[in-house]
Structure formats: structure tokens, C-alpha cells
Amino acid sequence: MLLASAGGNRVPVIAQLVQADEDTVRDVIHRFNEIGLACLDPRWAGGRPRLLSPDDGDFVVQTATTHPVTLGQPFTRWSIRKLAAYLRKVHGRVIRIGREALRCLLARRGVTFQRTKTWKESTDPERDAKLDRIEHVLERFPDRTFAFDEFGPPGIRPTGGSGWAERGRPDRLPATCHRTHGVTYFHGCYSVGDDSLWGVNRRRKGTANTLAALRSIRAARPDGAPVYVILDNLSARNGKKIRRWAHNNNVHLCFTPTNASWANPIEAHFGPLRQFTLANSNHPSHTVHTRAPHAYLHWRNANARHPDVLAAQRRERTRIRSEKGLR
Secondary structure, X not given: OHHHHHOOOOHHHHHHHHOOOHHHHHHHHHHHHHHHHHHHOOXXXXXXXXXXXXXXXXXXXXXXXXXXXXXXXXXXXXXXXXXHHHHHHOOOOXXXXXXXXXXXXXXXXXXXXXXXXXXXXXXXXXXXXXXXXXXXXXHHOHHHEXXXXXXXXXXXXXXXXXXXXXXXXXXXXXXXXXXXOOEOEEEEEEEOOOOEEEEEEEOOOOHHHHHHHHXXXXXXXXXXXXXXXXXXXXXXXXXXXXXXXXXXXXXXXEEOOOOOHHHOOOHHHHHHHHHHHOOOEOOOOHXXXXXXXXXXXXXXXXXXXXXXXXXXXXXXXXXXXXXXXXO
16 A cells, blocks of 8 residues: 555555555555554554453452342342443442443353252151151062152143244243133052053042052052052041051051152152143143043053163162262
8 A cells, every 4th residue: 555655646546456445545644654664563452451350250250149139239130231230339349341241251250040949958857767768668679669649730721831843933822811620630650660650630639539549559569468659748648547548458658758759759750741741731621631641641651661771770879879878
């Protein structure tokens, strides 16, 4: 550009010669007239100087991972906008950072937006004894151990879920505020030894329905040998009528501790049952609603895991518990 200008060429001709914008050519010529050949080395830097020091970055991460109420803010979680506004006004320290820069900083530090998880601690005074008994029957008598529980109450209404669809075109279900069909409860029984699951829908909970489930479990092993049933300590489970029947039929009830439903093996199988029969459904009646889990259970039991695989999984869980001391 400078040599062409020294040769007497005009700016439009130089711009066409070097395939540049005319304003760029003028800037180069003006810069040469001001500082001479030093304009050939513009000494460009790597960008705008950093406004945040490493200490400021640590403070931002510490603030983002602190509950807002602890810092006197009237909300339960941070948004990017609220966090940036708080950092600009925090007492004794002013950090000016944009929302996008703040998002990138948190991502680099491994701080992501996650769902809150819950946990329950059992207050049962016999917690360890009950858990030890459950682990004992699962390891020693898996072929004679069953689990019983129910979930509900599912009603007759469209239930959302998730599934594969074209981008921006999800499946849609109608919404309703009228639920006139009542609710039901699924009473399920799980055989630990052969990985089979069965159950029935009932209109309500109660001792009679629990007793019917226990009878179906006893019928699964009609040889009269001991049968072990893992179930929670709901009042409909441990009444005198249930205990008397269990004693007369050689059925041993293994109750889970209070607030420790995870100790019941059937709980892990209720999740898939809900996801594949209730989610994404719009059943018109309880009759249709009942057919869905039964059809799924028929498919599931026909595709049960091989007994050798189940035995290997039980051995691995036992090894992990013995090494880590964890249940």
C-alpha cells in the first residue's frame, strides 16, 4: 500500500490492487504519515486486558456455589443475571463481569447447573438389624426371597414423559383438569431368584390386598419350605392378621427400616414400570390402564436376565459392600 501510494496511485486504485477496503488503505497511509515506518509493526496485543484476577475468579466460583439465602439474598438459587448483579454490588469487592463471561468462567471451573437431589436418613432404632437380615436372606436364600410393595396412586389422566421425535416437534398429549375415574394402586411382587415381576391394580391399600399378595407369593413356592418376603413396615403389613397368617404358612417377613425404602429390591423395578407404561400415556379408563402394566410385565419376564448373570451381580455387590463397608 505504501509503495503504491509513493508511486502516485490514488486510494481506489490501491484498494483494487491489494484487494482491501478503501478505508483500510487510508488508515495505513495516515498512520505512516504520523509515525513513519513504525506503522508496519502495529504491536497488536492478545485482546482486551483481563479485568478479573485469579482471586476474583475464585470468589466468583465460591459465591456461585453458596446458597443465596446464606448471603442475604431473597431467593433459593442463582441465575446468571442475579449472580452478575450481586457480584457488582457485593460489599467490599466490586467485580464487573458480563453474563456470557460469567457463564464461561463457571464452565471452565466445572460448575454446572444441576437438579437438586434429596436424601432420607432412617431414624429406626433397629435399622442395622433389619438391614443385616435383608442382606442375609438376599445372599443365602435368593431363590426363596421375594419383595412386595405398591406404588400409586396413578389416575386416569394424560401423563407426560419423554421419547424420540424430530427436533422442535415433540409428541403432545391433551391436558385435563377433570379426573372422575378415581385412582388405583399397583401391588407388585418380585422374585429375587428368577428376576420375575408380577402384580395387580387395586382400588385401595389395605390388609386384605396385602394378604392376597402374600398368598400369591406363597403359591409361587408351594413346597411348604420357608419363604422370605421383604416389605416396608406400613400398618397394613404388620397387623396381627398378617403376622398370624405368615406364621401359619412358614412365611418370614423382613421389614425394611423406617425411611429406607431403597432396601427393598422391588423399588428398582418400579421406575422402569412407570416409565414404560404410565409416561407418555393417555388411558381412557382403568381397564385400559390395567392392561398396560400387565402387557409390560409379560414382555419383561419373557426377557428376564440369565440366572448366572444375576448370581454374578449378587457376588459383585457383596464384594463391594465388604470392601467399602457400604450398604
